[in-house]
Amino acid sequence: MSPSLILIQLLSGLAHAMVLFLIASGLSLIFGVTRIVNFAHGSFYMLAAYLTYTLTATLPLGVAAFYVAVPLAAASVGLAGLGVEVVLLRRVYRAPELYQLLLTFALVLVIADGVKFFWGSENLTGPAAPGLAGSVPVAGQLFPTYDLALIALGPLVAAALWWLFYRTRWGVLIRAATQDREMVAVLGVDQARLFTSVFVLGSFLAGLGGALQVPRQALTNVMDTSIITEAFVVVVVGGMGSVPGALLAAVVIGVIDAFGVLVLPRASLVMMFVVMAVILIVRPWGLLGRPPAQPRTAGGAIVTASALRVPRPWMAAVVALLIVVPPVLPTFHVWVLVEILAFALFAASLHLLMGTGGMVSFGHAASFGLGAYGAALCVTWAKAPMLVALAAAPLAAAVCAALYGYFCVRLSSIYFAMLTLAFAQIAFAIVHQWYDVTGGDNGLLGIWPAPWLAGPLAYYYLALASCGGGIALLALVERAPFGLTLRAARDHAPRAETVGINIRLHQWLAFIVAGFFGGLAGGTFVFLKGSVFPDYLAVPMSVEPLVMVLLGGVQALAGAPVGAAVYKLLDTVATRYTDYWQLVLGAILILLVLVFPRGILGVVGDRRRA
Amino acid sequence: MPEPLLRVRDVRKAFGGVRAVDGVSFDLARGEIRALIGPNGAGKSTFFNILAGQLRADGGAVAYRGEQILGLAPYVIWRRGVSRTFQITATFATLSALENVRVARLSHTGDSRMLRRPADGLEVERSLALLEQVGLADQAVRPAGVLAYGDLKKLELAIALANDPELLLLDEPTAGMAPAERGALMALTASIARERTLTVLFTEHDMDVVFAIAGRIMVLHQGRVIADGAPDEVRADPEVQAVYLGEEAWTT
Amino acid sequence: MMLELRQVHAYYGRSHVLYGVDLAAREGEVVSLLGRNGAGKTTTLKSIVGLVDVTGGEILYEGRSLRGLRTHEISRLGIGLVPEDRRIFGDLTVVENLRVGERPGGGWTVERVFGLFPKLRELGGQRGASLSGGEQQMLTIARTLMTNPRLLLLDEPSEGLAPVVVRALAENIAALKGSGLTILLSEQNVKFARRLADRAYIIEKGQIRFEGSFGHLDANESLRRAYLSV
Incomplete structure (x- = not known):
């Protein structure tokens, strides 16, 4: 590698780092003061990019249009942040962390479909920045002028933020509130207004990042999710709530990204997650973060009500229907039922983690996908018989879960979630880029069941046995002393430790069991579809079971299959009638969080009691 | 002289520049009920958290039945037979009172990782007996999250007794309770302790409670034991009076 | 009256701590709230500024009820808590x-x-x-x-301080008193409180058990023993 190439890569890494810093600093700031982990931050970024595109084209200002559009778009997004904070977030500041996450995630869905509605799903190429359009020679190579300008702008923005935080009273209040919100109120400061102002500033920064990105990349419908993952990595690596940490981490991640592409092109996707995983394992609070006051356990107070019991006759009736009805159903419906069964088990396995154990995983797709790939690889490379391959699915997933779960259960709530995400992304990147073995994004095809199981009914009953059986086993696990002990550790970790419970060991075992059944679900699913793709390990696949569990009701295992069924049916129906399924889902989620936080079973249970 | 159940030597713990526990040493004989008192910030809770494993000491030694326990994880210390309660009630809120005790019982019998049987049928009699003993049998099926505060304190005691401990550490067992209930709970605690020949070390603010049940009282001030003796001796100790009434600042 | 608490009941989390506290302070007065730890001093002060749940009774500041106001609003009325x-x-x-x-x-x-x-x-x-x-x-x-408080709530300022620091602090607070500030001083340290306060309340188990002068308190050994000492 020549020195000039190294310099060019370094510069392009820094340019990217500056955009990352803008976004991540806003995210970190919002978290630091309000304790809200704002998934919609990437959506604000995307929104500002599209607004800049439209404003530049429509403002009758000639070459100045772009330079007016950028601050205007950022300010509009700041204003949108104001609306979101006042109308939605204010209601959930005291709710469990998970509900806050879901609410902002719902916004992601709504905004994504909104952008699709107004700007379409075609990629758009933004305007170049007038005056900065070309390239300049740097050490004998050409480098985009605009990127140089960004590198210059970055320190200016950092300096402006520094001035704001360290030289204004507002900044003093923000820093004080990051440490002790209640004391700030005792000193006469209105927290509500402080929170709103922080959210507006954070959204503005996200918007600025998005607006400035327009000349650098095409506008796509997925730029929200790609930036939010990266921004989270930066925030977590830097330490949640630390703006200097965000700057440091943005530079580290930006530069690693740039060189990763050069040195290990096939591993470029995975590099930043490897970095995050290593940093979280070595420094669980990030580079410049500080440990929270609470004890360090993976669990958290998600479930605040006692367990719900679904009456036995109801269960028996459901099982009987599942056995008797399919032969009279049209084939298409039988296939839908198989898919529901697989997702019911998938969601149920997540329930063991997040419901019973209080550990919210953002990477449960790993178990599903590793199970699916485990089975598919057995078929493709070992020519294993179908039932052997199906049995290998849960084992493969459990072994992997044992490996990465060992590290995950050492971290507390949000860091736990981020590390599970990191491992899922690493797994995703491996199957995505290891073409020779996994087929990359072409996936593996022709993973069909044995001939005697290939018919819809035969396969349905196999799925009923594997997934229904899996759920029944999970029910046993949750009711056994092991499950009871997990619930105890979730409710009060220090108390559980002082009654002789080795919490980490229990959480690790739960992680492995959840991986096992997630893998079984993935194995069942792969033979239904006949193929496997890296998507099975991607972020949406981790989010779906989360939504299902909450939709059904997190207090009971039975909520998971109920949620899976309702979700999949809605999905099937809604996608038939509308292109805006995400909007519908987002609206449902908002309703769930604000109106029915206890899910379907919770609502039904309340009715019956009343 | 028989070997003490607990032998504490020169335990120290500092937070930044503040010496919260500054060289505490004492012996606790089997069957003793001793109170550890002192003004706010004296280091009582810090010391308790060190004994039970929640905090790591900077130095010193603690031998329980002749074995070192300082620095062990809380769950290991509990398994050795040292049980504790917390100042702010710590129970499993979504579990019923019976399940709260059951969790501890199952841990004691080594069955907390059992998978093959539902927990519902296990340790029923022993758990109910413990609830009975603290007077909570009629609340057995109610979730801890809805119990009255006084009942939570009783539940904590039942949980703490689940491993048939030899040493019971009670951190302000009556704090937050209605005054009228405090005496009754401590009388109950004392009678259970005598019945099981338990050794009890407790901190407490309520002096009525302290003098009613403690056989011996230790006074902690700025991380040091400044008095240790029979209740009447401690009461008559001029240094203790000075500390409690703040006279030391003006005596020099 | 500048501050008046009438039959205040308050909870700290789920635990009932105050059982009908009655207390008052006139403008310019320094009133001491004495009691051992756990007696309810901190909860009394926090109930005034809305940091704990007040479930019964009335808290009046210059005749105006503070119940239902938010903490920052109470601060802006001129009540300053020193935790x-x-x-x-x-x-x-x-x-x-x-x-x-x-x-x-x-x-x-x-x-x-x-x-x-x-x-x-x-x-x-x-x-x-x-x-x-x-x-x-x-x-x-x-x-x-x-x-800019007009009523200062000082919660055990002498706690954990070396004697020489306690004396210096007493002088500072005396200066504040001299400037006309009304002060409610919660203390375990009776000597410290005596130097500054005009009169005293004793709180024990969430209720006021004594109200009067320090002279009266000095003359009554059993009172001190029952509520303040060991």
């Missing part, structure tokens, strides 16, 4: 700590505060976390003064 655990913003400098409470046009400025606590001027640029216990106590009082 027992000090709660200094450790990452902020001394001056920045002061500026959190700063309010224009009310009398207390950073300069005036430095006049009262000259030591803080020397420490101005240091991080709060690096201060000693006595310095933190000065800072927490100074910070609350910046909100």
Whole structure:
């Protein structure tokens, strides 16, 4: 590698780092003061990019249009942040962390479909920045002028933020509130207004990042999710709530990204997650973060009500229907039922983690996908018989879960979630880029069941046995002393430790069991579809079971299959009638969080009691 | 002289520049009920958290039945037979009172990782007996999250007794309770302790409670034991009076 | 009456701590609330500024009910709490700590505060976390003064301080008293309270058990023994 190439890569890494810093600093700031982990931050970024595109084209200002559009778009997004904070977030500041996450995630869905509605799903190429359009020679190579300008702008923005935080009273209040919100109120400061102002500033920064990105990349419908993952990595690596940490981490991640592409092109996707995983394992609070006051356990107070019991006759009736009805159903419906069964088990396995154990995983797709790939690889490379391959699915997933779960259960709530995400992304990147073995994004095809199981009914009953059986086993696990002990550790970790419970060991075992059944679900699913793709390990696949569990009701295992069924049916129906399924889902989620936080079973249970 | 159940030597713990526990040493004989008192910030809770494993000491030694326990994880210390309660009630809120005790019982019998049987049928009699003993049998099926505060304190005691401990550490067992209930709970605690020949070390603010049940009282001030003796001796100790009434600042 | 508590019941989390507290302070008066730890002193002070759940009774400030107001609103009415655990913003400098409470046009400025606590001027640029216990106590009082309170609630200011620091602190508080500030002083340290307060209440188990002069308290050994000493 020549020195000039190294310099060019370094510069392009820094340019990217500056955009990352803008976004991540806003995210970190919002978290630091309000304790809200704002998934919609990437959506604000995307929104500002599209607004800049439209404003530049429509403002009758000639070459100045772009330079007016950028601050205007950022300010509009700041204003949108104001609306979101006042109308939605204010209601959930005291709710469990998970509900806050879901609410902002719902916004992601709504905004994504909104952008699709107004700007379409075609990629758009933004305007170049007038005056900065070309390239300049740097050490004998050409480098985009605009990127140089960004590198210059970055320190200016950092300096402006520094001035704001360290030289204004507002900044003093923000820093004080990051440490002790209640004391700030005792000193006469209105927290509500402080929170709103922080959210507006954070959204503005996200918007600025998005607006400035327009000349650098095409506008796509997925730029929200790609930036939010990266921004989270930066925030977590830097330490949640630390703006200097965000700057440091943005530079580290930006530069690693740039060189990763050069040195290990096939591993470029995975590099930043490897970095995050290593940093979280070595420094669980990030580079410049500080440990929270609470004890360090993976669990958290998600479930605040006692367990719900679904009456036995109801269960028996459901099982009987599942056995008797399919032969009279049209084939298409039988296939839908198989898919529901697989997702019911998938969601149920997540329930063991997040419901019973209080550990919210953002990477449960790993178990599903590793199970699916485990089975598919057995078929493709070992020519294993179908039932052997199906049995290998849960084992493969459990072994992997044992490996990465060992590290995950050492971290507390949000860091736990981020590390599970990191491992899922690493797994995703491996199957995505290891073409020779996994087929990359072409996936593996022709993973069909044995001939005697290939018919819809035969396969349905196999799925009923594997997934229904899996759920029944999970029910046993949750009711056994092991499950009871997990619930105890979730409710009060220090108390559980002082009654002789080795919490980490229990959480690790739960992680492995959840991986096992997630893998079984993935194995069942792969033979239904006949193929496997890296998507099975991607972020949406981790989010779906989360939504299902909450939709059904997190207090009971039975909520998971109920949620899976309702979700999949809605999905099937809604996608038939509308292109805006995400909007519908987002609206449902908002309703769930604000109106029915206890899910379907919770609502039904309340009715019956009343 | 028989070997003490607990032998504490020169335990120290500092937070930044503040010496919260500054060289505490004492012996606790089997069957003793001793109170550890002192003004706010004296280091009582810090010391308790060190004994039970929640905090790591900077130095010193603690031998329980002749074995070192300082620095062990809380769950290991509990398994050795040292049980504790917390100042702010710590129970499993979504579990019923019976399940709260059951969790501890199952841990004691080594069955907390059992998978093959539902927990519902296990340790029923022993758990109910413990609830009975603290007077909570009629609340057995109610979730801890809805119990009255006084009942939570009783539940904590039942949980703490689940491993048939030899040493019971009670951190302000009556704090937050209605005054009228405090005496009754401590009388109950004392009678259970005598019945099981338990050794009890407790901190407490309520002096009525302290003098009613403690056989011996230790006074902690700025991380040091400044008095240790029979209740009447401690009461008559001029240094203790000075500390409690703040006279030391003006005596020099 | 500047401050009046009538039959206040309050909960700290789920635990019922105050069982009908009655207490009053006239303008310009320094009133001491004595009691052992756990008796309800901190909860009484926190109930005034809305930091704990008040479930019964009435809290009046210059005849106006404070119940239902939010903490920052109560602060703006002129009530300043100096918390027992000090709660200094450790990452902020001394001056920045002061500026959190700063309010224009009310009398207390950073300069005036430095006049009262000259030591803080020397420490101005240091991080709060690096201060000693006595310095933190000065800072927490100074910070609350910046909100221009007319009623100061001091929660065990002498706690954990060395005797020489306690004496210096007493002089500072005496100076505040001299400036006409009304002070409700919660203390375990009777000697400290006697130096400053005009009269005393004793709280025990969430109820007021004594109200009167220090002379009366001195004359009554059994009272001290029952509620204050061991």
